[in-house]
Amino acid sequence: MKTFKVGLIGAGFMAKAHSVAYAGMPMFFWPAPALIKKKLIADLTVERADEAALQFGFERGTADWRDIINDPDIDIVDICTPNDSHAEIAIAAAGAGKHIICEKPISRTLEEAKAMYEAVSKANVVNMLAFNYRMTPAVQLAKKYIDEGAIGDILDFRGTYLQDWSADPNSPLSWRFQKAVCGSGAFGDIGTHVVDMLRFLIGDFTEVNARFATYIKERPMQTGTVDNLGSVKGGTDVPKAPVDVDDQCLLVLKGANGSFGTIEATRNAWGRNNFITFEIHGTKGSLYFNYERRDELQVCFADDPGDRRGFRTVYTGPAHPYGENLWPIPALGIGYTETKIVEMYKFIDAVANGGRVSPDFEDGYRIEQLGDAAFRSAKSGSWETI
Numbered sequence: 001m002k003t004f005k006v007g008l009i010g011a012g013f014m015a016k017a018h019s020v021a022y023a024g025m026p027m028f029f030w031p032a033p034a035l036i037k038k039k040l041i042a043d044l045t046v047e048r049a050d051e052a053a054l055q056f057g058f059e060r061g062t063a064d065w066r067d068i069i070n071d072p073d074i075d076i077v078d079i080c081t082p083n084d085s086h087a088e089i090a091i092a093a094a095g096a097g098k099h100i101i102c103e104k105p106i107s108r109t110l111e112e113a114k115a116m117y118e119a120v121s122k123a124n125v126v127n128m129l130a131f132n133y134r135m136t137p138a139v140q141l142a143k144k145y146i147d148e149g150a151i152g153d154i155l156d157f158r159g160t161y162l163q164d165w166s167a168d169p170n171s172p173l174s175w176r177f178q179k180a181v182c183g184s185g186a187f188g189d190i191g192t193h194v195v196d197m198l199r200f201l202i203g204d205f206t207e208v209n210a211r212f213a214t215y216i217k218e219r220p221m222q223t224g225t226v227d228n229l230g231s232v233k234g235g236t237d238v239p240k241a242p243v244d245v246d247d248q249c250l251l252v253l254k255g256a257n258g259s260f261g262t263i264e265a266t267r268n269a270w271g272r273n274n275f276i277t278f279e280i281h282g283t284k285g286s287l288y289f290n291y292e293r294r295d296e297l298q299v300c301f302a303d304d305p306g307d308r309r310g311f312r313t314v315y316t317g318p319a320h321p322y323g324e325n326l327w328p329i330p331a332l333g334i335g336y337t338e339t340k341i342v343e344m345y346k347f348i349d350a351v352a353n354g355g356r357v358s359p360d361f362e363d364g365y366r367i368e369q370l371g372d373a374a375f376r377s378a379k380s381g382s383w384e385t386i
């Protein structure tokens, strides 16, 4: 069996998720497409990198991500840093002929996304963008229903990503609230996940009319480079600094297939934790998904007898996409980890056996084009072509 060596950059939340996925992938997907050796992990200080090497099972740490690019022994570069370094690292990794898995959103700007897409295309390396929520078996099942025509032609859609971890104004001004680092706020951080899921399910969008808002205009300044996602509050004595990104967005979209719908993302939805939903209506039925109940897909078919017609719940299990590899009984329950394990399986399979993996940098670039048109629309006040 082949073995690939990985260098991971950015030892925070996503480093944990990806490290668990490397370890879990062969346990769920056996025989595995290849085995993984976690070689080098980089962060900004050698202390954090060494600690992360111990915690996440890498051979050693480094304070310079270029050590990973320059190591001829490393096959895969895994980018888990905040968005401001995705382009520089990915372009260097592609130049060195490394296969790349990069966290979403692809970048801060359309220009960076284009340069990244061009770099991986030129280098002909396997590239994946880590929009893991579409790997949820219930989302894959929705795609199967749509592709089989079970709900007919798509008429309209609505998607949401609602959170409240930063709804408290005392949640600190981490990198997620600084345009220079993140590029955009609620849209880039969470809205892009819904865009990815809906593009996956029903195809591309052609036009957008969007509005953005920032309700919490300043936050206590944060020390340290890790975003603790609101778990450590800034005290009232901590100096504040302005937030220069959106904390809410609403996009009205036209689909290339003639459909029409909305995508909404907010960081201010008290009571909503990871409320990622979509509802899609077709000429022959409807589908509804909510990630907070991620083992369930709600389906309704128009040709059911009138006295039985209505939404019913399909609990995902071995009969459904990736189900045979996950757990043996429906509704045992999958979590965030399993979505990352499926994602990692697809990536490693493409590295081992060739072929394109989805979502990739092209998808990331297309989503960035949509975001760019959305921000143009908010300025112009009118519809913009994507």
Ligand SMILES: NC(=O)c1ccc[n+]([C@@H]2O[C@H](COP(=O)([O-])OP(=O)(O)OC[C@H]3O[C@@H](n4cnc5c(N)ncnc54)[C@H](O)[C@@H]3O)[C@@H](O)[C@H]2O)c1
Pocket (backbone or CB within 6 Å): 009, 010, 011, 012, 013, 014, 015, 042, 043, 044, 065, 080, 081, 082, 083, 085, 103, 104, 105, 130, 131, 132, 189, 225, 226, 227, 228
């Ligand atoms: N797919 C998802 O569900 C999901 C969830 C969370 C975050 N993300 C994405 O993952 C990326 C990382 O987010 P996170 O939540 O893990 O962040 P985090 O704040 O938890 O960790 C980021 C780490 O990167 C380090 N870092 C910053 N710049 C660096 C550099 N130049 N070189 C090396 N290390 C550097 C920081 O010190 C920190 O340890 C972001 O792009 C984010 O949008 C995706």
